[in-house]
Amino acid sequence: MHKNYIPISEIFYSIQGEGINLGKPAVFIRVYFCNLYCEWCDTKYTWLNQEYAKEGIDYVNMNEDEIIEKIGKYPAQHVVITGGEPLLSQSKLINLIRMLKEMSYYIEIETNGTIKPNIDLIKYVDNFSVSPKLSNSKVDYKLRIRYDILKYFSQLENVTFKFVICDKEDLKEMEDIINKIQIEKRKVIIMPEGTDEETIKKRSCWLIEYCKERSYRYSPRIHIWLYGNKRGF
Numbered sequence: 273m274h275k276n277y278i279p280i281s282e283i284f285y286s287i288q289g290e291g292i293n294l295g296k297p298a299v300f301i302r303v304y305f306c307n308l309y310c311e312w313c314d315t316k317y318t319w320l321n322q323e324y325a326k327e328g329i330d331y332v333n334m335n336e337d338e339i340i341e342k343i344g345k346y347p348a349q350h351v352v353i354t355g356g357e358p359l360l361s362q363s364k365l366i367n368l369i370r371m372l373k374e375m376s377y378y379i380e381i382e383t384n385g386t387i388k389p390n391i392d393l394i395k396y397v398d399n400f401s402v403s404p405k406l407s408n409s410k411v412d413y414k415l416r417i418r419y420d421i422l423k424y425f426s427q428l429e430n431v432t433f434k435f436v437i438c439d440k441e442d443l444k445e446m447e448d449i450i451n452k453i454q455i456e457k458r459k460v461i462i463m464p465e466g467t468d469e470e471t472i473k474k475r476s477c478w479l480i481e482y483c484k485e486r487s488y489r490y491s492p493r494i495h496i497w498l499y500g501n502k503r504g505f
């Protein structure tokens with residue numbers, strides 16, 4: 273069978289620290305390259321040097337068998353494919369995801385919602401965690417918001433939307449997106465931005481009140497509380 277080489281930034285075992293699968297032990301596959309440049313990105317090592325990135329230094333190319341062998345060393349049945357922006361590599365990922373699904377893994381993909389997922393991918397993925405970027409990311413609007421693609425995601429059943437909030441003004445922007453593409457409330461998750469415990473705690477205080485008022489799901493960032501902003505956790 274033809275093997276795909278996937279540009280991997282890192283593979284590590286931890287617990288899912290945010291979103292709908294919060295608390296589940298999971299193997300994280302972090303794919304190199306991103307199409308955005310969020311100011312507060314906590315994984316800049318997956319794209320900052322991408323124009324000049326070298327295989328073997330910035331990322332390693334791994335095929336399906338090599339990745340599955342590495343995942344198999346851990347007891348978890350949950351795989352999170354993240355980045356960077358993993359959907360940039362979706363054609364290379366499909367075979368891996370199909371193989372993992374046949375092995376009964378639960379598959380979660382974290383994406384910024386700017387790239388339409390392939391129909392085969394949709395069949396195998398248990399949850400797309402779509403995180404549309406707001407202006408607090410400082411990314412150009414036309415690059416970060418693709419309403420046609422967000423709308424497409426919103427109509428899928430295996431999708432949750434995760435909004436990263438820095439201050440109260442962000443909530444209006446978030447509501448505009450929710451209303452415009454009519455995301456069902458049960459699919460919305462709101463999370464404070466922050467790479468240290470103190471910032472997250474401060475923002476969580478008013479964010480939780482907002483979630484209570486509007487009946488939205490709140491998500492903490494457990495990995496920050498446990499490990500700080502360290503790589504590979």
Ligand code: SF4
Pocket residue numbers: 306307308309310312313314315316318319355356357384405
């Ligand atoms: S989309 Fe994600 S990986 Fe890419 S720059 Fe933004 S936060 Fe970082």
